[in-house]
Amino acid sequence: MQSIAIPKLQQAWTFKATFEGDLPPKHYQSPNVLLSNPGWMDEHFRRPIEQLEFYLPTGHKILMRGFEQYNFFLEVAQDLGAGGRFAIDAVFLCGKLSGKPVVYRWRIGGGHCTQDRVRFGQEGLGMTPSRGWKRGVAGRISSLVVEG
């Protein structure tokens, strides 16, 4: 069977969750999260996440693995006044360390991609909790940007 090559930039603004074990489905591949329902909350992930990747519009990707839990969400702003602008301001990927209340948090927005560390339960807006955490496979952690 022939495979279809997909230019890596076509994967921009999507994430891929890879699950533990060999049983299908091995992955959940999101649609473009800026244009469609990301599916993070709606999809029922039956097995823990082994690895979470987010594809950047530069052709790079963020790779997270080894975390006890993962979360993904988008930050949006809706204005009242001055034209009622709606905007997606940022995309967040979070990984919670095993046994510690520490979250590695990536923020992609405003032309920047940054990582910081916050206390678990303070990863949301205004240092508040987020919902939607999913189980991961704890191990040696990776949290870095690599070639896509």
Added chain:
Amino acid sequence: MAKPNTTFLVNNSSNDGTNIGNAAGGAGDASSNWLVVDLVNDILAFLDTQQADGDADTVGPYPVIIPAAGSIEAPKTFLIDDSASVYDQIPLAGSDQGFQSGGNTRYVFAIYFDGATAGIPYLEAWDDNTHTTIASTFLGAGTPANSTLKAIATTDAAPGSASWAGTPLAGTGSRISLAAAALGSAQNVYFNIRQVIASTFTPLTKTDGVLTLRYLYS
């Protein structure tokens, strides 16, 4: 969780009741009445007593008169309804320091979410829709505590006092959370807002300021 759709509404009655029509608004609980805000064309305005409910939008606006001493709460609050071309008063807006029916009122401004969120929703104020500055004197000229806009979340309870002070709104540094936790399902969140002008305020009109709802979804 898809992105929830949000609908801003104002209660244009003097009756303090919930928005049971959700995104459609209309007749609410306790004879309240909820008007859906057109976020593109409608304008929230804080004005003087001379402005009357139902005035055509060609009348006025009558701005707040800066007091000789101390400070004053903007006497009346309106939604300038573009489709109806009128000033539609929001009588329950503000505290009892204004000149309408505000006070310990709970159901005044609403935002209806038709689904869950991934985090607590916030209400902010910015100079304009780029959300980069809070330099306007309306927002405290860089000192959030001096912002003229004071808001209070009433989703879970009334303010507790008819003369509530509210939290100054200016950027992300001074904003209000509209719920105690991420929304687990569709619901309304409620708040009240007032504008307080001090005697030291320099006359100014600002039309590009925004109130911003910020939230998370996944």
